[in-house]
Amino acid sequence: MAETVESRLRVPATAKKGEIIDIKTLISHPMVSGQAKDASGKTIPRDIINTFTCTYNGKQVFAMKLEPAISSNPYISFPVRVDASGTFDFQWVDDNGQVYKDSAPITVS
Amino acid sequence: MIPIYIRRRDALVLAGRGTALAVAACLFPQRAWATPADAQAALAALGGGAPQPGKVTIGAPEIAENGNTVPIVIDVDSPMTDASYVKTILVVADGNPLPGVARFDLSPANGRAHVEFRIRLAQTENITAVAVMNDGSKYSATKNIKVTIGGCGG
Numbered sequence: 001m002a003e004t005v006e007s008r009l010r011v012p013a014t015a016k017k018g019e020i021i022d023i024k025t026l027i028s029h030p031m032v033s034g035q036a037k038d039a040s041g042k043t044i045p046r047d048i049i050n051t052f053t054c055t056y057n058g059k060q061v062f063a064m065k066l067e068p069a070i071s072s073n074p075y076i077s078f079p080v081r082v083d084a085s086g087t088f089d090f091q092w093v094d095d096n097g098q099v100y101k102d103s104a105p106i107t108v109s
Numbered sequence: 110m111i112p113i114y115i116r117r118r119d120a121l122v123l124a125g126r127g128t129a130l131a132v133a134a135c136l137f138p139q140r141a142w143a144t145p146a147d148a149q150a151a152l153a154a155l156g157g158g159a160p161q162p163g164k165v166t167i168g169a170p171e172i173a174e175n176g177n178t179v180p181i182v183i184d185v186d187s188p189m190t191d192a193s194y195v196k197t198i199l200v201v202a203d204g205n206p207l208p209g210v211a212r213f214d215l216s217p218a219n220g221r222a223h224v225e226f227r228i229r230l231a232q233t234e235n236i237t238a239v240a241v242m243n244d245g246s247k248y249s250a251t252k253n254i255k256v257t258i259g260g261c262g263g
Contacts, residue, residue, distance in 0.1 A: 020220035033229070035206050061218040064226075067209040069202055071178040071227040078213075081220030 005029055009090065011104035015082050019108075023054065023062075024077040027092050027100060033068035049074055049100075051093045057086035082108050145235070148203035152239055152249075155199060160239045160247035165198075167238055167252040176230040176260035185222035185240040185248070189215075195222040197241040204234025229260035 010024040027049065034046025046068060054062040062078045080088075085108045092100040152160070168182035185195045194217045200210040213224050222240070230236075233256045239249040 024225075033206075056218065059218070060214075061216060063214040064224075065212040067211060068207060069205050069210040069229050071229055075225070075227050077225035078215075079219050079221045079223050081218060 005098070005100055007090065007092065007100055007102040009088075009102055009104050011088055011106060013105075014107045014109065017083055017108050018081065020079045020081045021106075022077060022079050023088065024075070025052075025054075025090060025102075026073060026075045028073050029092070029094065031066075031068070031070060031072040031074060035068065047095045049092045049094045051091075052076060053091050054078070054080075055089045055091075056080060056082070057084065058089075082106060084108055143203060143205055143208040145203040148201040148208040148235075148237060151201045151208040152199065152237065155197070155239060155241060155247065157241075157245055157247060160249035162249060164248040165238050165240050165250035167236065167250050169236070169252055169254050172255045172257060173230060174257045176232070176256040176258055178227045179230050179254060179256075180225070180227050181236070182225045183223070183238050187222045187240075187242065189217050189220055189222055191217050194219075194243050195240050196243050198222070198224065199239045199241070200228075200236060202228070202230060202234055202236045205229070205231050210236065230254060230256045231259045232256055 005028055007025065007027040012021050015021050029049050031049065032044055032047040036044050038044055048068055049066055052064045052066065053060060061080050064076060066074060085106060087103050087105050089103045090101065164186040166184045169179060173179040183198055187193060187195045195215050198213040201208045202210050210228055211226060215222055235251050235253050237249055237251040239247055241247050
C-alpha cells in the first residue's frame with residue numbers, strides 16, 4: 001500500500017515568535033474498519049492508521065490514537081505555539097506497521 | 110431507542126439477503142452496535158472519578174448527511190500554560206460497532222486546546238468528548254448528531 005499512500009500538509013512558512021499556528025494534515029489511506037465482509041462473507045481485515053504524532057524540533061507536541069471510527073483519508077488539524085525556527089516532523093503508523101513520514105520547515109521571527 | 114436498533118438491524122439482514130454487493134459495500138453489516146454502557150466503559154478506562162459537564166465544546170453538524178465523514182471540532186476552555194493545561198481528550202460514540210473514536214495527547218506547546226478531525230457514524234447517535242486536565246480533573250460534553258445515511262452506504 002505504501003506506493004498509494006500520500007500525505008499533505010499545511011504549515012505556515014513563517015510566523016512570529018509566540019504565535020499559535022494551525023497545522024492541517026491529510027493522508028490518503030483507506031482506513032479499512034475491519035467491520036465489512038467481502039462477497040464470500042469473510043471479514044476484510046482491519047487496516048487503519050492507528051497512531052499519528054507530530055514533533056517540533058524533536059519534541060512531541062501532538063499525538064493521536066485513531067480507531068476504526070475515523071474516516072478514510074484521515075484529516076487532522078491542531079494548533080502549536082511556535083517559539084523558534086525549525087522543523088515539524090509528522091509520522092503516521094498503520095496496522096501493518098507501515099510508517100509514513102512527512103516534514104515541514106518554519107521560519108520564526 | 111431499542112425498537113429503532115432492531116428495525117435497523119432487520120433492515121441490514123434483509124439488505125444482506127438481497128445482494129452480496131450491498132453487504133460488501135457496507136461498513137458495518139449485521140453487527141451488534143455499541144451501547145451507551147459500552148461508551149461509558151470506554152470512558153471509565155481513563156480512571157479517576159466521573160467527569161463534570163462543561164469546558165468542552167463539540168462542534169459538529171446537527172444533521173450529517175453522510176455518516177462516512179462527519180467533521181468534528183473539539184475545543185476545551187483552558188489557558189494551556191504549564192500550570193494548567195489539557196493533557197488528554199478522549200472521544201467515544203455510543204452507536205457505532207465499537208465505542209472508541211480517538212484519543213489526543215496535548216501539552217502547553219499547543220497554545221490552545223483545539224482539534225479537528227472527521228469520523229464515521231453508523232447511525233444517529235451521541236458522541237462524548239472527555240478532557241483530562243493536568244491536575245487530573247475531567248470535563249465532558251455530549252452531542253447528538255443525526256445521520257441521514259449511516260457510514261454504511263444504506
